Amino acid sequence: MINIIYRLKSPKFFEEAIEEVNLDDVLVRPIYLSICQADQRYYQGSRPSEILARKLPMALIHEAVGEVVSDSKNIFKAGDKVVMIPNTPFGEDICRANYSKHSKFRGSGFDGFTSDLVSLNHDRLVKIPEDFNLKVSSFIELMTVAYQGIMKFSNINCVSKDRLGVWGDGNLGYITSLFLKVLYPDSKIIVFGKHSENLNLFSFADEIYMIHDIPDSLDIDHGFECVGSQASQSAIEQIIDLINPQGTINLFGVSEYPIPINTRMILEKGITVQGNSRSEREDFEGVVDILQDNPQLFSYLSKLITNICEVKSIDDLKLAFDKDYISKFGKTILKWEI
Amino acid sequence: MIFAAILAGGIGSRMGGTDTPKQFLTLGDKPVIIHTIEKFVINSRFDKILVLVPQSFINHTINLISEFIKDNNNIVVLKGGQTRNNTIMNAISYIDDNFDIDDDSIIVTHDSVRPFVTHRIIEDNIAFAAKFGACDTVVPASDTIVESVDGELIKNIPLRDNFYQGQTPQSFKINKLAKLISSLNEDEINILTDACKIFVLNGEDVVLVDGEITNIKITYPYDLKLANTILKGIEND
Numbered sequence: 001m002i003n004i005i006y007r008l009k010s011p012k013f014f015e016e017a018i019e020e021v022n023l024d025d026v027l028v029r030p031i032y033l034s035i036c037q038a039d040q041r042y043y044q045g046s047r048p049s050e051i052l053a054r055k056l057p058m059a060l061i062h063e064a065v066g067e068v069v070s071d072s073k074n075i076f077k078a079g080d081k082v083v084m085i086p087n088t089p090f091g092e093d094i095c096r097a098n099y100s101k102h103s104k105f106r107g108s109g110f111d112g113f114t115s116d117l118v119s120l121n122h123d124r125l126v127k128i129p130e131d132f133n134l135k136v137s138s139f140i141e142l143m144t145v146a147y148q149g150i151m152k153f154s155n156i157n158c159v160s161k162d163r164l165g166v167w168g169d170g171n172l173g174y175i176t177s178l179f180l181k182v183l184y185p186d187s188k189i190i191v192f193g194k195h196s197e198n199l200n201l202f203s204f205a206d207e208i209y210m211i212h213d214i215p216d217s218l219d220i221d222h223g224f225e226c227v228g229s230q231a232s233q234s235a236i237e238q239i240i241d242l243i244n245p246q247g248t249i250n251l252f253g254v255s256e257y258p259i260p261i262n263t264r265m266i267l268e269k270g271i272t273v274q275g276n277s278r279s280e281r282e283d284f285e286g287v288v289d290i291l292q293d294n295p296q297l298f299s300y301l302s303k304l305i306t307n308i309c310e311v312k313s314i315d316d317l318k319l320a321f322d323k324d325y326i327s328k329f330g331k332t333i334l335k336w337e338i
Numbered sequence: 339m340i341f342a343a344i345l346a347g348g349i350g351s352r353m354g355g356t357d358t359p360k361q362f363l364t365l366g367d368k369p370v371i372i373h374t375i376e377k378f379v380i381n382s383r384f385d386k387i388l389v390l391v392p393q394s395f396i397n398h399t400i401n402l403i404s405e406f407i408k409d410n411n412n413i414v415v416l417k418g419g420q421t422r423n424n425t426i427m428n429a430i431s432y433i434d435d436n437f438d439i440d441d442d443s444i445i446v447t448h449d450s451v452r453p454f455v456t457h458r459i460i461e462d463n464i465a466f467a468a469k470f471g472a473c474d475t476v477v478p479a480s481d482t483i484v485e486s487v488d489g490e491l492i493k494n495i496p497l498r499d500n501f502y503q504g505q506t507p508q509s510f511k512i513n514k515l516a517k518l519i520s521s522l523n524e525d526e527i528n529i530l531t532d533a534c535k536i537f538v539l540n541g542e543d544v545v546l547v548d549g550e551i552t553n554i555k556i557t558y559p560y561d562l563k564l565a566n567t568i569l570k571g572i573e574n575d
Contacts, residue, residue: 002454
């Protein structure tokens with residue numbers, strides 16, 4: 001079947017493209033999509049030029065919920081609300097598929113979700129309950145990244161998990177802190193940031209600190225870095241400084257530049273550093289379960305929504321990206337009506 | 339109930355150089371009409387998809403559908419009429435004979451030669467026809483419209499902002515459409531080639547659905563060449 005895809009041709013320039021899609025898979029109509037920093041880096045042209053040259057034209061956006069239009073195998077019913085999994089394995093591997101060289105990621109290795117319809121394999125969809133807030137659900141993918149990092153952390157046998165520190169007062173820091181609060185109700189969740197207006201939203205956290213104003217006696221058992229870019233250097237430095245021996249540091253923040261790390265202190269404290277990127281089906285199922293079991297999370301998560309943009313044309317899509325770019329905090333949600 | 343009528347009654351006199359109607363020419367690796375039907379087959383809201391073709395192409399169309407469309411129980415191929423309105427009336431007669439419809443039942447009529455119609459446009463047509471009774475898919479006019487009556491001199495250049503180019507689908511409440519078409523005399527049927535115009539001339543509201551510039555109509559050989567280029571262009575990117 002012929003499908004219309006809205007691709008970024010070059011920075012700040014979208015175009016319609018037409019492609020045939022297979023009717024053997026599931027066809028999904030996107031309802032709400034959410035812009036990620038990674039999309040914004042392509043849109044602004046801030047990725048290295050050789051990467052832009054190799055990857056564009058490409059449809060952006062890897063966070064989205066949609067409605068099933070048709071399923072040749074009748075596993076899904078038309079009208080089912082689903083969250084779409086952007087990571088797509090193209091071969092077997094012994095590692096998790098989100099770290100596999102044989103996987104491609106939507107909006108990075110191949111087309112993202114900005115199209116009239118999206119054709120996906122059955123295992124790339126997770127049904128969501130009818131009563132889920134779809135605007136919040138549009139960024140379930142971002143939640144799954146936090147979730148899979150927390151799950152990996154959970155599997156580490158460590159002495160104490162009493163004091164969990166989260167660095168970063170942006171979207172991922174907020175979600176990671178919130179999920180830690182739900183998954184570790186007996187631990188103290190301590191958030192470190194540098195924007196007081198953002199930190200004010202973290203009302204569920206046990207302690208909140210500005211990064212330049214930390215008491216001398218403060219320590220943490222484990223740290224979650226949700227900062228990214230060059231600022232992740234000072235965040236990691238501070239975590240290493242405050243962490244108790246044999247703690248773990250989970251890294252989430254993406255940087256275009258290599259970040260120097262004080263390995264001497266990592267050795268001295270016996271610290272484990274764990275990298276986290278993307279997510280897989282079990283993480284999506286895990287997040288859907290958490291949201292179903294803790295419906296109060298929707299009101300917390302809806303605080304992250306700062307823009308809702310109706311997209312009826314390519315110009316609207318551009319406007320949404322421009323609006324997102326000047327927003328200092330929160331998620332831009334696209335109501336997909338193109 | 340909701341029906342789709344894919345109108346392929348025409349014999350493509352403007353296509354030139356070929357005896358095959360344009361809807362049966364190949365776009366990519368399938369006939370144009372198959373691409374168009376697929377857009378409706380994936381939409382489970384249609385109770386029946388009616389494909390109306392010239393008498394001599396009925397068997398050919400049935401064969402193409404069984405060759406290319408696996409899930410084809412919902413499709414019926416019918417004979418089109420001499421004019422667009424006759425074709426629509428044939429569709430309505432079939433619906434009347436085979437289904438128990440009510441005043442809220444809807445027909446989405448679509449040119450078989452517009453294979454690039456989107457799922458969103460079809461959904462909007464269903465929603466708007468249900469709410470307002472009739473709707474027409476349009477895009478704002480991009481070229482200046484020039485009016486001439488004698489084909490030699492400009493009579494008027496109207497304000498472009500008020501003008502749109504009509505695409506399809508056009509969608510209607512079936513009973514209302516049937517009533518309006520049956521009230522036309524023979525001359526009016528021949529002149530009023532656009533079903534929406536019949537509504538407008540009878541003082542009925544027809545609301546606009548946003549079309550897409552990509553929803554092109556394959557009318558001339560150039561259009562088919564362009565459509566094939568657009569489709570293949572992806573592989574070359």
